[in-house]
Amino acid sequence: MKVYKIICSAVTACLLFSFGSKEKVTTVKVKNVLNKERSLETVTLTKIFLNTNDLKNLGVRDKKTGKLLVTQLVDNDGDGTMDELLFQPVVAAKSTQEFEVLTVSDQEKPKSIDYCYSRFVPERTDDYTWENNKVAFRVYGPVAQKMIEDKVKGGTLSSGVDAWLKRVDYSIINKWYKKVVDKTGSYHEDTGEGLDNFHVGSSRGVGGIAVKGKEGYYFGKNYTEYKTITTGPIRTSFYLNYADWDADGNEIVESKIISLDYGSRMSKFETSLKGTKTIAAGLTLHEKKGKVTGNKKNGWVSYFEPIGDSEIGTAIVATKEYFCDFETYDTPKADLSNAFANLKVKNNKVVYYAGHGWKKQGDIKNVTEWENYLNQFSENINHPLVVSLTK
Structure with missing residues (x-):
């Protein structure tokens, strides 16, 4: 009897422990x-x-x-x-x-692959470059700026955003820079993975910002500080800070967090600003051989143009909360012609998306498909997935 009671007690205790530790x-x-x-x-x-x-x-x-x-x-x-x-x-x-x-x-x-990747690149001056399985971008740092100011060859003075045109889903950043360091090739030549043949100069590239003044558009210089936040299978994000800059007599204070998610062609720019109530996020017009289009209702402006032996669409998209309208700024001055999305700054912040679709990559075959993508993307960000807990 005692043995039976002990066994029963042990079984009961195990069951209670099992349910209690569920x-x-x-x-x-x-x-x-x-x-x-x-x-x-x-x-x-x-x-x-x-x-x-x-x-x-x-x-x-x-x-x-x-x-x-x-x-x-x-x-x-x-x-x-x-x-x-x-x-x-x-x-x-x-x-x-x-x-x-x-x-x-x-x-x-x-198991997962870190498709969303970004890093500071000291071996190529001081680029900061990021990518996912569809697109890649880069911006330029203080050393590249100082080289221009000191008239040293190889620098870049720009707060514009460069587009890297990749046509493979795996990461190419380290591989492409290694070719330059090892002198075994150049990322300006396409050997099957894509290339960088997208000129930025002092233009806005794909998503650089400006402030409109009486004499045209004003913008800052290269980023001064960076911080990588995350890389992984779903998102890469990082922080950039900029030296204060003048816009027609107003001091602009600028910093931002840029993120890029798996499967998207659009980087998200969450920009903190002081000194202005509006900004213009721009797209370079290069040689002006393309076409600017836009949709005020859906909150986007696009530029579709020939590039090398292919074509590319670039775009700015924002939600109704931030998007005002769009315009084209055409000037004979080199690199200063841009298509602009005019955006509201709310509580010292503005959020927009900038990205590109390269025909040779394969997903976007013409301007119609590119604009369809932008309309779908706009619909999604204006009607985000609604997340809640069950009660």
Whole structure:
């Protein structure tokens, strides 16, 4: 009898322990209000939203299929504690889908590739370059600026944004710069992966900003400070600071966080500003052989032009909150002709997207497909996925 009681007590204790230690699962609902399937859009879950102090071991599971999704953790402030959990769901048209946030071991996590990558490039003056599986960009730093000011060959004086035209989904940044360092080739020549044949100079490139004054447009110089925030399978983001600059007598204070997500052609620019109520985000017109188009209702301006043996579309897109209108500034001065999206600064901040689609890459074959992409992108950012917790 005593043995029986001991065994029963042990079994009961095990069962109680099992139920008591049951893993906590938080269910998140993602709602798509549009009449189309949504994918390649990033959902961000914060510690506050999930009511947790630690995101480190969390993953996301599709409740319907039971499949674990690729996720990425982001430490925004560099304090060593993760602040955000990212994932990219697929949500059917006009539907709500549920996902479970739960503890996942490293062995259980789906294998992933860090398609979204960025870094400071000291071996090529001081570029800062970023990419995902579709596009790549770069900006120029203080050493490149000083070389121009000191009349040293090889510098660049510009706050414009350069477009790198890649046609492979894997990372090319380190490979292309290595060719230059090793003197085994040049990223200005396409050997099958793409190239940089996009001239920026003092233009706005793809998304550099300006402030309109009485005598034209004013803009700053190269970035002065950088900080990489994250790289990974879903997003890369980084911080840039600029020296204060003059715009027709007004001192402009500028810094920004730029991010690029997996599958997108558009980098997101979250720019902090003081000294102006509006800015103009620009697209270089190069030799003026292309066509400027825009859609005020959908909040975009585009320039589609020939480049090398192909064609490229560049664009600025913003939500209705920030987008005012667009215009073309045409001047005989070299590099200063740009198409501009005029944007409102709200609470010392403006948010817009800038990107490109290169015909030779394969996804965008003509101007119609490019403008369709912009309209779809605009619809998405103006109707973001709605994320909530189940009660």
